[in-house]
Amino acid sequence: xxxxxxxxxxxxSTIFLSLLSIPVYAQAPTVITAEVDRSTLTTDEYxxxxxxxxxxxxxxxEPRLPALDGFDIVATSTSxxxxxxxxxxxxxxxxxxxxxxxxxxxxxxxxxxxDQNGQAYQTAPIKVSVSQGxxxxxxxxxxxxxxxxxxxxxxxxxSLSGLLQSFGLDNQPDIQGPVExxxxxxxxxxxxxxxxxxxxxxxxxSPYLGEQVVxxxxxxxxxxxxxxxxxxxxxxxxxxxxxxTSETQxxxxxxxxKIHMTEIQTILTPTILGExxxxxxxxxxxxxxxxxxxxxxxRSESISVQPLPEGAPQDFSxxxxxxxxxxxxxxxxxxxxxxxTLTVTISGEGNLETFTxxxxxxxxxxxxxxxxxxxxxxxxxxxxxxTRTIKQVLVPTTDGELTLPSIEFSYFDxxxxxxxxxxxxxxxxxxxxxxxxxxxVSIEEQHSQAGTTGxxxxxxxxxxxxxxxxxxxxxxxxxxxxxxxxxxxxxxFSWQKxxxxxxxxxxxxxxxxxxxxxxxxxxxxxxxxxxxFNAVGHILIDYLSDKLDRSVSGLTQxxxxxxxxxxxxxxxxxKQVRTCKTISEMAQYAPIHDVNTGQFHQEIKSLIAELxxxx
Amino acid sequence: xxxxxxxxxLIGILLFGSLVAGIYSLASSDSFDAEAMxxxxxxxxxxxxxxxxxxxxxxxxxxxxxxxxxxxxxNAYYAQGDLGRxxxxxxxxxxxxxxxxxxxxxxxxxxxxxxNEAAVASSNPIQSLADFSSSWFTLNxxxxxxxxxxxxxxxxxxxxxxxxxGKMRSFTQYGLILTALxxxxxxxxLGTRLYxxxxxxxxxxxADQVTINxxxxxxxxxxxxxxxxxEVEVLDVQGSWAHLALPNDILDGWIPLSTMETVSQMGSFDxxxx
Numbered sequence: 004x005x006x007x008x009x010x011x012x013x014x015x016s017t018i019f020l021s022l023l024s025i026p027v028y029a030q031a032p033t034v035i036t037a038e039v040d041r042s043t044l045t046t047d048e049y050x051x052x053x054x055x056x057x058x059x060x061x062x063x064x065e066p067r068l069p070a071l072d073g074f075d076i077v078a079t080s081t082s083x084x085x086x087x088x089x090x091x092x093x094x095x096x097x098x099x100x101x102x103x104x105x106x107x108x109x110x111x112x113x114x115x116x117x118d119q120n121g122q123a124y125q126t127a128p129i130k131v132s133v134s135q136g137x138x139x140x141x142x143x144x145x146x147x148x149x150x151x152x153x154x155x156x157x158x159x160x161x162s163l164s165g166l167l168q169s170f171g172l173d174n175q176p177d178i179q180g181p182v183e184x185x186x187x188x189x190x191x192x193x194x195x196x197x198x199x200x201x202x203x204x205x206x207x208x209s210p211y212l213g214e215q216v217v218x219x220x221x222x223x224x225x226x227x228x229x230x231x232x233x234x235x236x237x238x239x240x241x242x243x244x245x246x247x248t249s250e251t252q253x254x255x256x257x258x259x260x261k262i263h264m265t266e267i268q269t270i271l272t273p274t275i276l277g278e279x280x281x282x283x284x285x286x287x288x289x290x291x292x293x294x295x296x297x298x299x300x301x302r303s304e305s306i307s308v309q310p311l312p313e314g315a316p317q318d319f320s321x322x323x324x325x326x327x328x329x330x331x332x333x334x335x336x337x338x339x340x341x342x343x344t345l346t347v348t349i350s351g352e353g354n355l356e357t358f359t360x361x362x363x364x365x366x367x368x369x370x371x372x373x374x375x376x377x378x379x380x381x382x383x384x385x386x387x388x389x390t391r392t393i394k395q396v397l398v399p400t401t402d403g404e405l406t407l408p409s410i411e412f413s414y415f416d417x418x419x420x421x422x423x424x425x426x427x428x429x430x431x432x433x434x435x436x437x438x439x440x441x442x443x444v445s446i447e448e449q450h451s452q453a454g455t456t457g458x459x460x461x462x463x464x465x466x467x468x469x470x471x472x473x474x475x476x477x478x479x480x481x482x483x484x485x486x487x488x489x490x491x492x493x494x495x496f497s498w499q500k501x502x503x504x505x506x507x508x509x510x511x512x513x514x515x516x517x518x519x520x521x522x523x524x525x526x527x528x529x530x531x532x533x534x535x536f537n538a539v540g541h542i543l544i545d546y547l548s549d550k551l552d553r554s555v556s557g558l559t560q561x562x563x564x565x566x567x568x569x570x571x572x573x574x575x576x577x578k579q580v581r582t583c584k585t586i587s588e589m590a591q592y593a594p595i596h597d598v599n600t601g602q603f604h605q606e607i608k609s610l611i612a613e614l615x616x617x618x
Numbered sequence: 619x620x621x622x623x624x625x626x627x628l629i630g631i632l633l634f635g636s637l638v639a640g641i642y643s644l645a646s647s648d649s650f651d652a653e654a655m656x657x658x659x660x661x662x663x664x665x666x667x668x669x670x671x672x673x674x675x676x677x678x679x680x681x682x683x684x685x686x687x688x689x690x691x692x693n694a695y696y697a698q699g700d701l702g703r704x705x706x707x708x709x710x711x712x713x714x715x716x717x718x719x720x721x722x723x724x725x726x727x728x729x730x731x732x733x734n735e736a737a738v739a740s741s742n743p744i745q746s747l748a749d750f751s752s753s754w755f756t757l758n759x760x761x762x763x764x765x766x767x768x769x770x771x772x773x774x775x776x777x778x779x780x781x782x783x784g785k786m787r788s789f790t791q792y793g794l795i796l797t798a799l800x801x802x803x804x805x806x807x808l809g810t811r812l813y814x815x816x817x818x819x820x821x822x823x824x825a826d827q828v829t830i831n832x833x834x835x836x837x838x839x840x841x842x843x844x845x846x847x848x849e850v851e852v853l854d855v856q857g858s859w860a861h862l863a864l865p866n867d868i869l870d871g872w873i874p875l876s877t878m879e880t881v882s883q884m885g886s887f888d889x890x891x892x
Contacts, residue, residue, distance in 0.1 A: 341660065396657065460724050475644060485765065488633065491633060
């Protein structure tokens with residue numbers, strides 16, 4: 004083949020393929036774009052940044068925002084657009100960010116990035132000019148409504164919206180139950196620009212301490228809104244909060260749209276004086292399968308709580324509102340020791356749940372038991388109304404006409420701005436002298452009741468005898484008693500062992516008593532009597548025999564000395580023993596006149612004492 | 619021999635004399651306001667059950683713990699339809715006087731009225747022993763019996779060591795073994811009851827209905843619930859939540875503390891803490 008036809012074929016093929024790719028390139032949409040709803044704003048206003056990602060048929064991943072210096076993200080949401088062109092489904096997801104500028108100046112929102120099909124894309128930077136505002140921050144504009152994306156209709160095909168509705172997947176209203184009609188004249192003007200709006204207010208910005216305040220929260224939204232919305236009330240620090248809130252649903256038309264409104268009322272009672280701030284209340288919408296949720300909140304509310312005026316009555320116990328008091332007794336005639344129930348009822352509107360019950364005097368003729376109170380309240384038109392009932396059991400202790408004096412109840416009326424005192428009428432009860440306790444039910448009656456009817460057995464008329472009314476195991480003395488047998492056993496066996504040791508060693512026993520025995524013997528001997536020296540010699544020998552645990556009477560002086568030395572007695576003592584023994588032996592044969600008997604007596608005693616230390 | 623017998627007798631007198639003296643010194647007799655009880659009884663008999671209960675509660679709060687008071691209070695609550703508090707007070711009365719037939723009858727009646735399932739007897743022999751002991755003896759009685767056996771054990775041990783071999787000594791030996799066995803049983807029973815009182819105190823549900831949660835917190839609800847009068851055991855307390863178990867650990871979960879009260883008022887979950 005010639006070269007020229009080959010070249011022509013190559014060039015024509017290239018041109019043809021290029022022409023074919025043009026529609027592809029022409030049809031390929033921009034992957035990511037970003038725009039703002041305004042380019043100039045003040046620090047009081049908000050900016051909505053919308054980032055659109057066109058993914059074709061693939062799912063869109065979250066765009067990566069740059070560091071938004073100078074802006075705070077207040078809310079986020081998403082919405083999705085589907086389109087079908089020439090049989091090709093195209094998905095476009097829009098990410099909305101509500102931004103609030105934190106300072107004035109020229110701001111730049113940097114490129115926003117995304118990765119689609121393995122490729123990176125980015126937007127162009129956006130310049131925004133922020134000027135200083137007055138400080139009166141506006142309500143944030145609402146991001147794009149959640150709910151189903153708008154679905155175009157296609158000629159020749161049923162609308163997808165219609166198809167979804169036939170499957171029940173269309174927009175369902177989020178309100179259940181009765182709906183009151185909306186008064187469009189009372190709606191806030193911000194609702195014209197915002198589909199979603201929250202607001203809060205109090206009915207009294209300067210209440211008295213203890214005066215009721217109604218906190219009203221309202222949440223406006225399109226009637227077509229779906230998804231769950233969660234109400235987060237404020238903390239209400241500084242207030243007592245009535246546990247039940249009232250919730251009312253409203254619906255109607257406004258600015259050509261069908262809207263719903265939920266109103267939640269909470270009754271508060273301020274408990275501290277001065278400026279008290281109520282934090283913003285929030286609504287968090289969880290969104291649905293096509294859109295992300297969002298959170299919006301109200302402004303803070305400030306309340307100035309006024310102190311109650313001076314001059315409160317002495318019995319004032321913190322009741323604020325408008326009240327009446329009534330009292331009654333269940334018996335107008337009784338006997339001594341009968342029980343009479345006094346019922347005091349306080350009714351009206353105000354802080355029934357928080358004031359202290361009134362106290363009243365009980366005269367000496369009565370014995371009073373602790374009172375018990377109960378409260379029955381309902382909320383009407385944002386006001387707590389009800390009764391507080393106090394019951395007290397009284398027992399007359401004397402007979403005659405006894406009086407229960409008037410009971411006073413003071414309260415502060417905020418409408419009148421003054422303290423009021425309501426009082427009951429006094430009661431007279433005629434008490435007869437003989438009051439007897441009811442006859443006790445017999446044991447036979449009790450058993451017959453239980454056996455035949457199975458009904459409850461009656462009460463006991465007398466207390467049981469409890470020898471140990473309180474718990475023994477909580478007393479330390481109980482646990483100390485457990486040691487007693489142990490101590491006794493230990494002592495017993497210790498004593499027994501010691502006794503056995505002593506009995507087994509007679510010699511030791513004798514030796515321990517030798518000195519005492521010798522002293523007693525010496526005491527009996529009169530130094531002036533005849534045979535004194537002889538007797539003392541025997542006493543000394545007996546002593547040495549007991550101490551050495553052997554008889555020494557037949558031993559010689561030398562043998563005795565040797566024994567003593569072997570037992571550790573020193574030479575001086577041994578010499579004294581020999582001297583005493585010698586004098587004693589000599590006295591057997593002849594009287595001794597050159598030895599002072601008294602001195603000798605003392606010397607013998609000292610000698611025994613010294614020997615006792617060593618032996 | 620005579621000397622030994624004399625010594626043993628003296629030891630016995632010393633030992634048991636100390637025991638009796640010690641017990642008498644621990645006994646206390648609180649003054650009881652019988653007049654107030656009559657007033658409350660009168661209110662009850664005229665149908666003023668709430669007021670009668672009020673007076674009974676006041677007497678109990680003044681420290682006059684008495685089985686009759688608890689029993690009457692149980693009756694007052696039963697008459698008002700409050701099964702939970704009725705069972706609770708019958709249980710307290712039973713703790714102080716377990717052999718009283720009236721208390722047993724009314725407690726059984728209240729339990730039949732309760733919609734909760736009756737507790738199954740424990741298969742654990744030690745727990746069964748403790749349950750048997752608690753159905754016949756108060757805790758104080760069990761403690762005293764155990765203490766008395768301990769003293770007897772000590773006395774027999776000393777006697778056994780002192781007596782010469784022979785019939786007398788064999789007799790003493792058998793007595794010692796028997797006493798040791800009974801002491802062991804009573805000791806286990808006492809120990810188990812004390813352990814249970816401290817570690818797993820019994821409680822009664824006093825709310826009309828309470829949902830059992832899987833964890834402490836309102837968001838952890840389950841499909842299980844208990845009605846007033848259900849008898850449970852408390853395993854733990856965290857903040858305002860109590861971890862409980864049904865007897866024999868059939869089920870366990872968490873409920874608000876305010877929906878139950880413990881039977882014993884000596885444990886750490888005293889009602890005054892609530």
